[in-house]
Amino acid sequence: MSTEKNKDIETTGHSWDGIEEYNNPLPKWWLWTFYLTIVWGLIYTIAYPAWPLIRGATPGLLGFSTREDVAADIAAVNERNAAIMERLADVELASLADDAELQGFARNAGAAVFRSNCVQCHGAGAAGVQASGYPNLLDDDWLWGGTIDDIAFTVTNGIRNEQSPDARYSEMPAFGELLEGDEIKALVAHVRAISGQEYDAALAATGAELFIDNCAACHGDEGKGDQGVGAPNLTDAIWLYGGDEARLAETITYARFGVMPAWSEEYRHGQGLDRAEINAVAAYVHGLGGGQ
Numbered sequence: 001m002s003t004e005k006n007k008d009i010e011t012t013g014h015s016w017d018g019i020e021e022y023n024n025p026l027p028k029w030w031l032w033t034f035y036l037t038i039v040w041g042l043i044y045t046i047a048y049p050a051w052p053l054i055r056g057a058t059p060g061l062l063g064f065s066t067r068e069d070v071a072a073d074i075a076a077v078n079e080r081n082a083a084i085m086e087r088l089a090d091v092e093l094a095s096l097a098d099d100a101e102l103q104g105f106a107r108n109a110g111a112a113v114f115r116s117n118c119v120q121c122h123g124a125g126a127a128g129v130q131a132s133g134y135p136n137l138l139d140d141d142w143l144w145g146g147t148i149d150d151i152a153f154t155v156t157n158g159i160r161n162e163q164s165p166d167a168r169y170s171e172m173p174a175f176g177e178l179l180e181g182d183e184i185k186a187l188v189a190h191v192r193a194i195s196g197q198e199y200d201a202a203l204a205a206t207g208a209e210l211f212i213d214n215c216a217a218c219h220g221d222e223g224k225g226d227q228g229v230g231a232p233n234l235t236d237a238i239w240l241y242g243g244d245e246a247r248l249a250e251t252i253t254y255a256r257f258g259v260m261p262a263w264s265e266e267y268r269h270g271q272g273l274d275r276a277e278i279n280a281v282a283a284y285v286h287g288l289g290g291g292q
Helices: 028-047 068-090 093-098 098-117 147-158 181-194 201-214 245-254 273-284
Strands: 010-017 019-022
Touching: 068 098, 068 273, 093 098, 093 147, 093 273, 098 273, 147 273, 181 201, 181 245
Parallel strands: none
Antiparallel strands: 010 019
């Protein structure tokens, strides 16, 4: 085979270790395909939204909008569900279990509402985040009651917020301003004693007297709490902010004041949940296993 360069074909002038590149023309089909993609790109940018601007994007001559398509799909689904959503908005929640069809719809709809609005704090599985103030919704420990009506009321009005005049409200004093450090340690020992944890017996005996004088008004003499005022049960193993010595001392010293927003659209300028959605998410949470 001859190794001499073909003198009739122009080279690009590039050379790598003596190897030169022929300046062969691109195939016609490839060039036309390339030109067509340019033409298609120009047509697309004229017909459809494409170029970003300061306050939006070019709308395109066809007026196409993916947002409007999604809105139309949502409107169609809402129209199909309008009748059952109206039933859900008007139902007495305590009797929801008597209507299997409506209850099934409510729990499925409530799961969607929960995933859209509640998982940020309570987690995707509704187990909350202990020691951070986001309660576990799977257990049966409820500050203000866990009946389906209680849950709906809490979702509607929230907790310790300034949106709803009917928000759940309780406030524990910061006992660090009222008691000495040794007294707080004694209270911690007593709380650990009544909750079945390891404790210092001598400190716990002192703490029991302090508890009656300072804490029993809300938590009860035995520390079992009071749902009427949002006082937690201190005798179980369920802790919103943690039950170890350090966390208990922090809670007693500085108190806690967690806030949950009111989810009713009445208190969120029309951006919250309507009555049917609140009833749905209440049914969903109540059905997770911890509802009373």
